[in-house]
Amino acid sequence: MKSIYKIFLILALVIVASGFTYSQQLVYTPINPSLGGSSFNGQWMLSYAQAQDRLQDTRD
Template sequence: MKLLTFLSFLFTISVYSQQLVYTPKNPNFGGETFNYQWLLSSAQAQNSFTDNQGSNDQQSELEYFQESLNSQLLGQLTRSVYNSELGDGLEPGTFNVGDLLLEIFESGEGLVVNILDTTTGEQTQIIIPN
């Protein structure tokens, strides 16, 4: 009787057991290649970022020339304001240049230039090391 019970137990184990096999979904890891389109569309649907670089069109020669001319004029204006207000170099003190308030002082790190836009309240700091 014990032998019959043991054989029936052994037979039921072999009947109901199966081998588990892992099959990946992603085709990059050996999965089905037909899943690629579904995975890509699912990822794009969840993506909340936009491509800002793709929207830039090529500049025409005229637009490029205009941008270059504006940059050169602004650079020349900046140099003339710098020379008229600050003279030969940066000296400690407080200076008003249009809507900008410049505060220049020496510190342990070097020469510090604080720039404050009085209209918007934006502020930046430039440190020139010794």
């Protein structure tokens, strides 16, 4: 009988504690303009990619 009481007590605590939790809706916002993101990000993405480019251009 005590095990049923313990299970009931734990279940009651879980139900009460779940009322105090909060959540937030996550919304995906694309960054890449070609995938539906803001067109104002295009120049920033290009300059960021050029800054990371480590390859040397070989021009003859």
